[in-house]
Amino acid sequence: MERKDQKKLQIAMFPWLAYGHLMPFLEVSKFLAQKGHQISFISTPKNINRLRSSSFSPLIDFVELPLPAVDGLPESVESTSELPINKVPYLKKAYDLLKPSVTHFIQHSGVNWVVHDFICYWMPRVATQLGVNSVYFNITNATTLAFFGPPSELLGDKRKRQEDFTVVPEWVDYPSNVAFKLHEMVSHWDCMDEVSDFQRLSGAIQDCNFVTMRSCTEFESDAVSLLRKIYGKPVVPLGLLPLGSATHQHGVADDRGDEKWEVLREWLENKKPNSVVYIALGTEVTLSQELMHELARGIEKSGLPFIWVVNNRPLVEGVLGSDIIPFGFQTQVEDRGLVLRGWAPQLKILGHPSVGGFLTHCGWSSVVEALGFGRALILFSGANADQGLISRLMHQKRVGLEIPRDEQDGSFTSDSVAEVTRRVMVEKEGESIRSNAWAMKEIFGNLELNNTCLDEFTRVLETWPTSS
Numbered sequence: 001m002e003r004k005d006q007k008k009l010q011i012a013m014f015p016w017l018a019y020g021h022l023m024p025f026l027e028v029s030k031f032l033a034q035k036g037h038q039i040s041f042i043s044t045p046k047n048i049n050r051l052r053s054s055s056f057s058p059l060i061d062f063v064e065l066p067l068p069a070v071d072g073l074p075e076s077v078e079s080t081s082e083l084p085i086n087k088v089p090y091l092k093k094a095y096d097l098l099k100p101s102v103t104h105f106i107q108h109s110g111v112n113w114v115v116h117d118f119i120c121y122w123m124p125r126v127a128t129q130l131g132v133n134s135v136y137f138n139i140t141n142a143t144t145l146a147f148f149g150p151p152s153e154l155l156g157d158k159r160k161r162q163e164d165f166t167v168v169p170e171w172v173d174y175p176s177n178v179a180f181k182l183h184e185m186v187s188h189w190d191c192m193d194e195v196s197d198f199q200r201l202s203g204a205i206q207d208c209n210f211v212t213m214r215s216c217t218e219f220e221s222d223a224v225s226l227l228r229k230i231y232g233k234p235v236v237p238l239g240l241l242p243l244g245s246a247t248h249q250h251g252v253a254d255d256r257g258d259e260k261w262e263v264l265r266e267w268l269e270n271k272k273p274n275s276v277v278y279i280a281l282g283t284e285v286t287l288s289q290e291l292m293h294e295l296a297r298g299i300e301k302s303g304l305p306f307i308w309v310v311n312n313r314p315l316v317e318g319v320l321g322s323d324i325i326p327f328g329f330q331t332q333v334e335d336r337g338l339v340l341r342g343w344a345p346q347l348k349i350l351g352h353p354s355v356g357g358f359l360t361h362c363g364w365s366s367v368v369e370a371l372g373f374g375r376a377l378i379l380f381s382g383a384n385a386d387q388g389l390i391s392r393l394m395h396q397k398r399v400g401l402e403i404p405r406d407e408q409d410g411s412f413t414s415d416s417v418a419e420v421t422r423r424v425m426v427e428k429e430g431e432s433i434r435s436n437a438w439a440m441k442e443i444f445g446n447l448e449l450n451n452t453c454l455d456e457f458t459r460v461l462e463t464w465p466t467s468s
């Protein structure tokens, strides 16, 4: 753990205002605090209020900066999970307006390092001007970054149209089919403001001291090596942050939904090992009512036992709460399925031996959690950010199969949902997928391996020359 001779650092963490970003930043903060470093975790009051309970280290200081008001951003909204995708640009604007208050904090708090996200593309320059080092923490994997390429390509002229992102870029020097589908890119375009995500990512990479990400070379050495080459600066993966790693020893990352666990556990206890499909679409994906109904029909047609987390976010235009799934669906399937409303204890569900597979939107945290338990993946990518790329990557790694969707509009059929789900879960031809996913536990669930990555990341912070 903490070494006597070690230099104590003061590290500011500044994640984007999204659950999938806040949590990995908090996990890394806990690890660094265990190593004796002082953490200033900077975010907005509502987000901090939610996180505070899951961190007990006195070395983590939560710094609350009120989110400036922006026309178009509903009052009291402070994270992407409270917004439909087309309103996310307003949140990005408000986040950018935090620049003066974050700068003021960094200037007056004795911080040595800033660990930042890509949305705050201005942060590494601010840090440099203040004589502080910065590291860009990409909360997803190296393959995604490799697809987007170096700053020169992110800002270049080669990829101006949405179609340009549907092909594997020429600089990818290993076999890959990782690229967006057109409908994913169309949807992603909706969540960009006048500063595009490409400009943001480019600024984050170009001006930081080094780049880290939630991954490890054991999983994707080809992409990590490529990044080292194309960025021309150190790339130090910090591991997959699996459950039970050093970061989790003070309690699970999030205990919301735990009150549902006893009933769920009892239900799962009565099912055969590996028989249940867990279905959940993360914190940001919103499907239209039509697509939710198609998904419901597919789940029903699969004939398999399931737990389906139905997100009650009142965000689909004109549809609220229980209308989002077909009327009477719950009663029709009650002999073999459970519909969960609101926040689910996802980690506990995935960890139960009766769960064999996960129909997922391909958020990176969900994928990491599932493979940490060796669960096979039914890949139903959402259209946000990296999810399409993650879906392709996991399909290519043969730890899951993608549900086919129309390239143009993302539509899909209930038959294909049922067919792919059955293939991954029970059919003979899915056997290799199931055994590959099970084998991935050796990487995704390997505490020793992942703590070694975190140690190496910490060592780089500790030994980096001080900025002048």
Ligand SMILES: O=c1ccn([C@@H]2O[C@H](COP(=O)(O)OP(=O)(O)O[C@H]3O[C@H](CO)[C@@H](O)[C@H](O)[C@H]3O)[C@@H](O)[C@H]2O)c(=O)[nH]1
Binding pocket: 018, 019, 020, 021, 139, 140, 254, 257, 280, 281, 282, 283, 284, 285, 309, 342, 343, 344, 345, 346, 347, 362, 363, 364, 365, 366, 367, 369, 384, 385, 386, 387
């Ligand atoms: O009812 C719920 C819903 C979610 N979770 C947890 O919330 C996290 C969800 O993270 P993730 O699967 O990554 O989904 P999102 O938050 O929807 O995804 C955002 O963040 C990801 C990085 O984590 C990116 O890969 C995605 O593109 C981005 O949309 C996971 O830890 C889940 O265990 C629960 O415990 N219960």
